[in-house]
Amino acid sequence: MYSTTIETWELLLSPIYFGFAALLCLVYPKGEDRTHFTIGLTARIGGGIMYGLIYLFYYGGGDTTAYFNTAIPFLNLIVQDPLLGIQLFFDAYSIENYSVFTESTGFPYRYIYADISTFTVSRIITPFLLFGLKSYFLTTILFSTITYLGTWKLYVLFKRLAPSSVNLALFSALLFPSVLFWGSGISKDTITYTSLAYVVYAFYFTFIVKEVKIWRIVIAVAGALLILLIKPYIFLILFPGALVWVFHDRIQKIRYRFVRAAIVPLTALITALIFGITFSNLSPILGDYSAENILQKALITQDDLKRDYYGGNTFDIGEIDPTIVGVLSKFPIATFYGFFGPTLLDVNNPVMLFSALENTFLLFLTIAVFAFRSPLETIRKLMSNPFFSFCLLFCLFLGFAIGFTTPNYGALVRFKIPLVPFYCFMLLTIFYRKPVGYS
16 A cells, blocks of 8 residues: 655645646636636645545545555556556456566555456546656646546536526536535546536537537547446436437427427437437446346445445435336435435534535525526426526436435435536526526
8 A cells, every 4th residue: 555645745846736737727728718717727626635635634545545556556567567567557357467566566456456447547547646756645636637627618618508607607617615525536526527527518519519529529439438437327317318408409490389399209209219229239338237237236236335334324215116116206305315415404524514505505596496486487498498408307317316326425425416517507597597598
């Protein structure tokens, strides 16, 4: 195991890494966006450092340090024997591959190395470790800075969709506290959230605006692959939502209302068929999330996360009948927890209080949108706007999925961060009557 404490030399070198971030603020954004870019990047780095400090000194380690300690042996091996190191870097775990590591390289954690989702994280951070001089602290600063570019693209998208809602876009995409904390450090969540932001951004410009650029397609494909490797369920929810988005956009442009109404059932059927075929063809990649295994995976995950070694910070949605009807019967309670858990009534430590306050804000914002604005107008806006339709479907199904499979609050607050920016932006723009379009 390698040291993940913060030593004096790391603090002395940190101004160089902060300087790199400052340089990025000068050269990357354009015009008036520079101020918001700087605010967002500063908050992002702060979130990444806070995440690291909490895990190092409050929890005493965790997955984040395990990813770090698994990546270092691979970096050492690449330095000692580049050809062998690179070969193992891209190979899957095996006893033979593991036996190559020695005392001089160090040994990766088997449980990280043997799992493709966790090993992908270690693979991704290995280059960052090289430039971060094998320092957890410096690597975190660098990792937070580079991955910020993905969330910046989400801000750009929100700003384009609602030019009169720049501050709402800034808060939703770049400054929401839990997303800053859980989505900035060395973790699965940072990678999948950043990838999601790139995919949605590229999807909008490629399929909605029809402004095709090769770099967007490449980065979207790379982001989708990372999501599939690390958290496949996000892709399974994102894909049908994206289909609805693009079909809805096309339908909205049809001049005659009766034609639009007649086409809706057909597009729903086409969406279902495309998703079904894609889901079936991806089964070898999806593993536990394939059609044959997904329900069993959900039940096993829920049972595991209730165990004592997770600290007892759990909730119970009741006994689950492993049938479609049984699963759907849990939709209301599971979705509530997916969006708003933990509540203030569930708090038993400082970290939970932080999450509960945010969830209270989201709950009151949800109530306010329907209570202080016309419910019918709100529903009309949600159903008539293609982007809101995407946001609603993505957030509802992701909220249900994590509420159904994740009865542990510690995991829940991390798993929900992909939905928070979309949900927050959608509600805030409706509440403040900010128009959202494609101009």
